[in-house]
Amino acid sequence: MTDTTISRSIETVLKIVNDISPRIASAYQTTTRNELILVGGAALFSVYNLVQYIKDKSTAKYYLPPRVPFALPLVGHSLYLLWDSNQFIDWCAKKYGEVYEISIMGKIVTVASGLSGQEALKADTDFLSLEEGVIKDVLYLQYAIDKTTFEIGFYVNPVVAKAVISHKKVPRHTEGILKGMDAGFKNLLPATDSFVLKDPNHFFQRLIAHMSVPTLIGKEVGDNATVIESFAAFTADVTDNIPIFMSVPVVFHRFITPYLQSFKRHRVIMSKFIAPVVESRRQAADAAKLKGETYKAEDDFLQGLLEFVKPDGTNYTADQVAQATLLVAFASVHTTATNLAFCAYWIVSRPDIKQAILEEIESVVGKDINTELTYEHFENMPYLDKVIRESVRQGADVLAVGKKCLKTFTFSNGYQVPAGRVVETTNRRLNMGLSANRVDISEMDPLESGSRPPTTASRDYVTFGMGKHLCPGRFFAVLEIKLTIIQLLRQYDITPSTSSPAHPVKLIGGFMATNSSAPIRFTKRKL
Template structure:
């Protein structure tokens, strides 16, 4: 006799009937047989399946208990994976259907998580929202890029407020042209280090573009002390690559399993050690120069203005109103954060440019002719005046930035119960994705084919200028402050590479310029390339 047999039937009728029903079922015996006859891998698969089912059930119960006016949940979600399969197989058509059917705000179930999707005016509202309400850093760093596994929370917090402010001071549009000579020197150093043969086969294009942009960015952002420091250059480039390689793993695995996964994936520890080896001595040396200049009553210390110098001089105020500056080890980690923020976007969009030109020989021909017209023959020096006389390059880049937007991006996190201007509400902790491609084109299907890519649609509008049909750099107060410097790097790199190399795919086939992870996140092509020197 067990516990249930002792219960008064008249008081526990539902429980008693449930127990009787369970006793009549053969399921327990079937489950036992299934367990005994399953391999370890099969059991692991069953465990993961049950985990997702349990998490979805818990989320459903929580949502039912909340009394907020939630956006409509799109129906027809599949068990366990929700709407993820639709997004993976037909992202453009599916999102266009959702936008048309459910309006500017609706919810999707993506891998067991309820995500609010914003498009149209609601998408613009999310882009412009205050970070205290909808935080890009809390959502992007932790929910999408998982950067908090590589850098400590203090560094991320300091970087959130410091890096953007320093960028506005160090690399605003009026100051960007002064970096042209330094970028030119970096381009030449990169060629000497990475493309040393007459014919260079690049099997890993992402790594190549990251390494090359590192030669361009490091001396201009950190200082000429690091222009040929291979360890710093490598970590500045490889840190981004290591983080990106881990993202698909973290996206596919339940968050509760992340601590068990971390020991088996690419670690950023070696990059932190490199930066802590080389950055602090330079920081201490510069602070000593600043100290001597201040003691001598000089107005300026004479040090070169660059991003690292801006970080050194930046004064932060804590919650109690006390002022402080970053110490040298914090600055070493912030350099890695800077590497991720700057090098990732530049190398990614540079890759898009190259593959678009390879996919569209007509565009490559137009750009090559414009380069030859502005910088003819053996002229290698790129000038500000010359860049201003290249309208096709500007229009091409603006179109590439449009095409390079993810179907769903930004992933802001609600820091409190948030009410949209249309009356819909989401609870604290919710994730909000922006239908970025829809904001850039009107519908996801617009110019989605390789043949439809059309730089002329940009009509000579500056490639960094925000507009209602161009949100790649953000909107309002949250516009990317480093976009002017990034654009200059990409322009000069494209010109320099096309003047000096014939670029083709190893396969000889037309590549797909942009790929999307699970139909959502934009990724560059990895088709191997051949760089053949023209001289």
């Protein structure tokens, strides 16, 4: 375009504006408030439809799954999810099949259930990425940690977890977990014979941190209250900011993040306390090597991280390793605490289940609460295994995972997901099938999973994921949950603090599962 064409176009636009602006001003003065609201609403609706039309045109070349109709402007299908997500998801699956598109707060997402749901869960990260999806787009974890920590968290932590807390290695953490639990009980519970725990979530998260810090991070900081508190609180500090980030456009985030850096302190704490541990372990290993002695390395996650060799043959620095422990906390504390809470609330809500677990504990460990627990004890508690598996199964999100499509993804039925779109899987429906709607507490049946252990994934048990990215921390998480339930029930009777039953699973936004936060009464068992 030449300069003259541009200036002519500008002149024409200005003329049109000059012509119509007095007319707009006079129309505005003579129009009533209701008419203005109506016109404004209609304009908004048209803009919304125009945006959808443009978006639809840009994806016309794909073989897209059916789009569920009846989306409302701006909120899409969110209100239906909020109202009764299980029923809405059932209705969509019946009407549109395994894969379909819905709009959540105006954003189109692909929902995959059945076989397609399994395919989405198993997909390679080159196609469907958790890191680029919920982790960066919803949790904005990139504001809390730097690029190297991200790299360690997503590419090194899975390798280390598979090596350090595998099914075979996890029994050796029993003693450390029990020690941490004892300290947790002492630090977090009142010494009185009977009390009501008003904030059980705080207790469960801190307890998990007490058990995990000595076993995952290291004995050296096993009773360091600052590290334990930071390990427990990191995830909550990240997630607390979500509503703020969601309500402010992404371009403005960099202006507000400096004021929302509650998570910054965790980086400082890890550098201060964990980096010296890394240095001193490395120095001890070097000194032993110089003297020709064998160095007895620790057997924890931190050791796995500090020994990890990068493709260029070097190790991560002490500070980088220290920062990376925050991502161990991120992967483990909230997930394990929530599932421990689900289990505890089922036990609180179902006295029959509690009684059956107690009988099993007494038959395996005996009645004396001073008898020390061993790994062999709880290997022989099949009923408790079933309760844990069923609680974890029931606690799945209705719509889960939120992986972002990085390259066109094609399901085996031919339907496609274009790059940039988020894929949600119907985990609760995958787990529970047609009984996903079941909400009555009395209908929870621990025997439903048969004899499969709580760490074995299957088509109807996807809470730990599926395929290549199946959670490598599940053996450790289940060990912590199991030990906690046994010790809690040996020492206390746990009951609801009010007459209304605590519903173990609650849904945020209608589709994200979280545990009840109802207070729990603890009554010390007599010796």
